[in-house]
Amino acid sequence: MEGIIDKGYAERVPQEELEGNPGKKWYLPHHGVYHPQKQKIRVVFDCGAEYKGTSLNRELMQGPDLTSSLVGVLIRFREEQIALMSDIEAMFSQVGVSQENRDFQRFLWWPNGSVEEPPVEYRMTVHIFGATSSPSCANFALKKSSDNTSDLSVKNTISRNFYVDDMLKPASTVTEGKTLAEGLIDTCKKSGFKLTKWISNTRPVLEAIPEEQRATEVKNLDLEQDDLPTEHALGMQWNVESDVFEFRNRTKEKPATRRGILGVVSSLYDPLGMAAPALLPPKMLLQQLCKAKLGWDDDIPGKQCKVWEKWLSDLPKLEESFTVPRCIKPEYFGDVDVAQLHHFADASENGYGAVSYLRLIDKVGTFMHSN
Structure with missing residues (x-):
């Protein structure tokens, strides 16, 4: 909380403004949420908390959905050999709330965090995580930041390669990667957005980014000798x-029931459908159990249980031996002259599937295909 106040994200309500305007104040409850991996605590304001049948979120308009498609951002991330990834530090907190609306974001806190003193009134000066309107306002401000540059590559990146505060962008050459990173940092900075946690699969590009702006995992690496780490790219x-791209088996042991099977299958994050064939058997099993009207927490019959146990025993193979190249083009592939998409689909009583192949031909006649 001290950090929020010190950075100007919240301010103490002046004595002369404590009364405020009738009907123009709202008080938010808050609590701390600890992130075990990051070993950090985040202050969360409950914008859904109700008083007399209403809440702040009920009164806020959501606004247009300006967030780029997650699948679209991931697919575009695969277009070229050089990859760059970064995110915006405290994105929502860089977008201010107008003075006349700040009293709707009041909260109580103890001066200097001392519970021995009476709590006093503060108010947030910026958009907060959890408010219905915050995503639309923050995304609008980010897209508006592209007005700070005439560089079309930077403009297009801000428009199409951000998913909320995460930026995933490919580049075709080292020079392009360096120029793009520099342009994005400068353009976003002019609107108060700080791009941090930079990482790239290409060392010369990574070396061109100031060390303090690189991802923690690569700050202390010897870029001439050490291997680059494994990172989360939109999950x-x-x-x-x-x-x-790899798959990590983070599934926890679940009971052999419909609820347990669904929990395991749902925990395998696969937005691009790369592991869809491996996930079809348990989904077919769930289909059978549903048709048999088995309860959510009933033990599954012996025959189906053997199928489930066999699939579970094979699941580690997904982590051990299944990888997908990030870039859809082979190394040294030339400028694309022809690009074609070929789609195939089929269905049965148990399931259906679809696959798309990308066929590329470069200007010297080399061709490749990828699905």
Whole structure:
């Protein structure tokens, strides 16, 4: 909380403004949420908390959805050999709330965090995580930041390669990667957005980015000798050194019931459908159990239980031996002259599937295909 106040994200309500305007004040409850991986605590304001049948979120308009498609950002991330990834530090907190609306974000806190003193009134000066309107306002401000540059590549990146505060962008050459990173940092900075946690699969590009702005995992690496780490790219496991997507088996042991099977299948994050064939058997099993009208917490019959146990025993193979190249083009592939999409689909009583192949031909006649 001290950090929020020190950075100007919140301010103490002046004595002369404590009364405020009738009907123009709202008080938010708050609590701390600890992130075990990051070993940090975040202050969360409950904008859904109700008083006399209403809440702040009920009174706020959501606004237009300006967030780029997650699948679209991930697919565009695969277009070229060089990859760059970064995120905006405290994105929502960089977008201010107008003075006349700040009293709707009041809260109580003890001066200097001392519970021995009476709590006093503060108010947030910026958009907060959890408010219905915050995503639309923050995304609008980010897209508006592209007005700070005439560089079309930077403009297009801000428009199409951000998913909320995460930026995933490919580049075709080292020079392009360096120029793009520099342009994005400068353009976003002019609107108060600080791009941090930079990482790239190409060492010369990474070396061109100031060390303090690089991801923690690469700050202390010897870029001439050490392997690059595995990072999360919008939730997907990206092995930066080998430049492939991997799957990590983080599933916890669940009971052999419909609820347990659904919990395991749902925990395998696969937004691009790369592991869809491996996930079809348990989904078919769930279909059978549903048709048999088995309860959510009933033990599944012996025959189906054997199928489930066999699939579970094979699940580690997904982590051990299945990878997908991040880039859809082979190394040294030339400028694309022809690009074609070929789609195939089929269905049965148990399931259906679809696959798309990308066929590329470069200007010297080399061709490749990828699905």
